[in-house]
Amino acid sequence: MDKIGSGRSEWVALAPKLAEGADAGNAEGLGIELAYALPKNPQAVLNVVDPLEGDGHILEVSRVCGIPFIETVPAGYKVKALRAVRNVTEPRLRDVKARCIEALEKS
Template sequence: MKAGLLIAVLWAMAGMVQAQQPLSAAGLAKEIDAKGAKAVVEGLGDRFDGVLDRIDTGDADWIALVPRLAQGTDAGNSEGLSIALAYALPKNPAAVLAVVTEDGGILSVSRVCSIPFIEDSVKDRPGYKRQALRAMEAVRVAALQRAKESCFAVLSRSR
């Protein structure tokens, strides 16, 4: 009985230590490899907002992780990924253009590049648009030109 209780306490403590460890893109990538995207996203719970915050910053490692995370998201979390990429677009357009798709899915150019922000989360939409367009103009990577042109066209039409 005591041994069972001790094991239960140690198991719970191990879970708390894991939940309190800081999030890292490399750590989440390893977790996805081991458990799959759906299990990792579900396991993040409220910490998924922290993942979105890191993507928002434009950090290339976090942006590169987005397609893998997207495989495990539901509707709300999927929308969050699209919006996080939109926030990241003026900060790191090359990284964002490298992960957007043309297929109409959650990472599609039509979503990410359409100023998909909820309500008034971006007060100066025209300013955001100018910054994002200017940032994309600087992208010269040949492999990203198609995504750049598509995103540029969608963003140019967006309000």
């Protein structure tokens, strides 16, 4: 699971499968790894987050884009993540991109 944080598309793409069987600790870790990947490969991350909000799903936008780090937020993370997500131009990701930006700004 820690490879997901690298942002490599093939690792990020595994997140939905891992989420299916994740317990509480692994679910939290998965969200954190996707958050690490967000500034590196925002399109890949936006492709795997749950498009529905409010259902408590592990891959919910607010959980991934809401800066879910437990202890220390990486230096400059919010600025880098916002810049990266704003640069996503894929039309089909427009709505999830907007919700991710909103979650980042509120965090």
